[in-house]
Amino acid sequence: MRTALKLILLLLMTSYLIFVVVRFSTHEDSAQCKGVEIVIADSAQATLITEDDVDLMLRKQGLYPIGRTFHQINLAEIENFLFDDPFVRNCICMKTPDDAVKIYVEQHLPLLRILSDSGEDYYIDEKGNPMAARGYEADLAVATGNIDEKFAKEKLLAFGKILRNNEFWNDQIQQIHVRPDGNIDLTMRVGEQIVHLGQPEHIEQKLRNLRAFYDKILPKVGWHRYKEYSIAFENQVIGCK
Numbered sequence: 001m002r003t004a005l006k007l008i009l010l011l012l013m014t015s016y017l018i019f020v021v022v023r024f025s026t027h028e029d030s031a032q033c034k035g036v037e038i039v040i041a042d043s044a045q046a047t048l049i050t051e052d053d054v055d056l057m058l059r060k061q062g063l064y065p066i067g068r069t070f071h072q073i074n075l076a077e078i079e080n081f082l083f084d085d086p087f088v089r090n091c092i093c094m095k096t097p098d099d100a101v102k103i104y105v106e107q108h109l110p111l112l113r114i115l116s117d118s119g120e121d122y123y124i125d126e127k128g129n130p131m132a133a134r135g136y137e138a139d140l141a142v143a144t145g146n147i148d149e150k151f152a153k154e155k156l157l158a159f160g161k162i163l164r165n166n167e168f169w170n171d172q173i174q175q176i177h178v179r180p181d182g183n184i185d186l187t188m189r190v191g192e193q194i195v196h197l198g199q200p201e202h203i204e205q206k207l208r209n210l211r212a213f214y215d216k217i218l219p220k221v222g223w224h225r226y227k228e229y230s231i232a233f234e235n236q237v238i239g240c241k
Helices: 002-030 051-061 075-083 149-164 167-172 203-216
Strands: 035-040 088-095 100-107 112-116 121-124 130-132 142-145 173-178 184-188 194-198 228-230 238-240
Touching (some): 035 051, 051 075, 075 088, 075 100, 112 149, 121 149, 149 167, 149 173, 194 203
Parallel strands (some): 035 100, 142 173, 194 228
Antiparallel strands (some): 088 100, 112 121, 121 130, 184 194, 228 238
16 A cells, blocks of 8 residues: 555656756746846957947847846857857857846957058967957067068067967067068067067076066166067077166
């Protein structure tokens, strides 16, 4: 008798759980989306894509979720559409408990901005591929001067990676200017001194020498004693008044 009662109770509980799941799922599908929250990661570092951009892109594509039922909203389709944008590194869309859609966008951050003498204006990513500038800004060093895409990929790409991995120099170096002979001059954010790097080779060693000069010599003589420095030669830092 007790075994039969347990079976009946188990059957009733199973039926109830199935009913609740089906009912809840049906409610979710028929509920209307009441809002959209768009979050752009790393927005303090760059505004290559904005909340307004994502909003407008979804509207133009006919994927804007507000007013639609969740049965009609394909979150995977929204993710795939946004992921196709060159400035989007990753995208996650999810339904929130208050019947809204949250869209989390991770930006595809570039390494450098290129402003060449020939009038080209673009970014390069970590593989050296050009990324069109769309009028927005990223807090990056700007490379100017005699630059073509080959030089940017073969010479400046390594420089950009060094800056990305070194917080001090990423904050300090404002401009990388390439002269017609291929030599590079650096403009600093602090002090506005010009640093003659020379050819873009052994960059890390040259910057280590300059950092040692900053740490050991400048505190004694003052930051404004020299207007220019040369680190073009091995294990030398030459200051020019």
